[in-house]
Amino acid sequence: MKIAIIGAGITGLSAAKHLHDNGIEVIVFDKARGKGGRLTTKRLDMGAINIGAQYFTAKSDTFIKQTQQWIEANVAAQWDFTPRKASNDNLEESPDSRKRYVGSNGMRSLTQSLSNGLTVTNNTRISHMKTAPHGHTLIDENNQEHTGFDWIISTLPAEQAKVLFENTPTINNQIAHDVHTPCCAVTLATTGHIDKNIQGIFGDNTVAWVSRLSSQPLWEKPRNAQFDDIWEIHFTPEWSEANHTQTKDSIINQAQKWLENTTRTSLTLKDSYYHFWKYANLTDKNATYPPAICNKLKLAATGAWCFGGRVEGGYLAGIDIANTVLNKQH
Numbered sequence: 421m422k423i424a425i426i427g428a429g430i431t432g433l434s435a436a437k438h439l440h441d442n443g444i445e446v447i448v449f450d451k452a453r454g455k456g457g458r459l460t461t462k463r464l465d466m467g468a469i470n471i472g473a474q475y476f477t478a479k480s481d482t483f484i485k486q487t488q489q490w491i492e493a494n495v496a497a498q499w500d501f502t503p504r505k506a507s508n509d510n511l512e513e514s515p516d517s518r519k520r521y522v523g524s525n526g527m528r529s530l531t532q533s534l535s536n537g538l539t540v541t542n543n544t545r546i547s548h549m550k551t552a553p554h555g556h557t558l559i560d561e562n563n564q565e566h567t568g569f570d571w572i573i574s575t576l577p578a579e580q581a582k583v584l585f586e587n588t589p590t591i592n593n594q595i596a597h598d599v600h601t602p603c604c605a606v607t608l609a610t611t612g613h614i615d616k617n618i619q620g621i622f623g624d625n626t627v628a629w630v631s632r633l634s635s636q637p638l639w640e641k642p643r644n645a646q647f648d649d650i651w652e653i654h655f656t657p658e659w660s661e662a663n664h665t666q667t668k669d670s671i672i673n674q675a676q677k678w679l680e681n682t683t684r685t686s687l688t689l690k691d692s693y694y695h696f697w698k699y700a701n702l703t704d705k706n707a708t709y710p711p712a713i714c715n716k717l718k719l720a721a722t723g724a725w726c727f728g729g730r731v732e733g734g735y736l737a738g739i740d741i742a743n744t745v746l747n748k749q750h
Contacts, residue, residue: 422568423559423745424449426546426584427575429457431733433534433721434738435573440538442746449558449566450539451545454528455535458700459731461526464693465640466609466650467633467689468526471695474620474738475499475632475650476518476530479683482739483732495533496521497637501619506627522640530731541566551588571745574721575738577699578709581721585712591719594712599725601657603628603700604664606675609647609691614683627678628656647690651679654692657701668694670703702729711741715748 425432428450436446453462454541457473478487490496499522505514523529544564549572550557558566574581578599585592612686621630633639633650653675654662663671673691680687702725711722723743725734 421445421570421625422447422572423571424556424566424569425573425575426450426558427457427514427723428452428531428535428540428542429575429723430459430531430534430734431732431738431741432457432573433531433538433540434735435575435742436675436738437534438540442742444593444746446538447746448535448540449544449546449560450540450542453542455531455540455542456528457516458697459523459527459531461523461528464607464691464692465642466525466607466647466691466693467640467645469607469693470522470527470631470652471605471607471651471693472635472670473527474629474633474654474695475733476527477518478519478732479584480732483735486735490530490533491521493530493533494524494538497524499636503620503622504618505622506624511618511621511682522636522638526556527700534651546584546721546723548584548587551719556718559743571720572717573719573745575723576721577723579699579723581712581723585719585721588714588717588719590714590717591712591721594714595711595721596709596725598703599709600699601701601703602660603657603663603697604655604660604671605695605697606653606655606672607633607653607693608672608676608679608687608689609645609649610651610676610679610687610689611646611648612685612687614649614685618683621682623656623682624661625656627653627675627682629654630679638731653679656739660696664696680704691743705729711737711744713741713744
């Protein structure tokens, strides 16, 4: 059996690894130059920058086991700090019992670990497909065909999966509508003294979350760096939806002003980076969406959006769809 997986994020790679470990031939396709999806780590002059997920947690036995394996292999490490909460222009301690983890070389360390031994085809955007009883064909944006697949599994965001399967109503009609909200993500390299204990901030109606990336375990500051700290600022879905069409410089400036006002510190900006995530968090964090599966046509669509979002949800979605496919072979 030969399976095509579209999307080299954590769902696609966890599915591919599980299938591969069970003797199935798998090819993963992704439009980007590298692996990771929302676990992308950018290599910038500022260092290794996580522009998507800032950390992950583990609740299920399956993912706790995987997390422990990553820690033992130096792929991940626990990020131990007391979060702060922005309240009335003040920062208050907001302690909790949650254990937070980060990739040891950026969050992409997780997906790099999962992809070991897998066939991943990057820089390949799949635009449509031909389905047939005796083998499916994927066609990329350069009109190149990739043939001979028994199953096609999409791990794209639901909105993109609906486009991919728009000519296959049997699967398209199962995929949820309007699942994700956007996020404007800004990276700031700054000088200026901020209490070293301020490492993560839960925000307000403007900013959802701030990470002091330079405080994360195993983060390496570039040699001859001209800054004190790296901050990753993620605006709220509402703010992002209303303001993402502003210029990059305007959004970066507003991120800096928010951080200065909240920490009551004057900062000098040394470098910056901006990324707009069109499909970031779930619109309804409490919603559950079943994966879309057509056993007759051997097509499926899943993702973190089927398991509550977050890194753990993406991993579990991959294991779940892999087991579904494996069970159909028995």
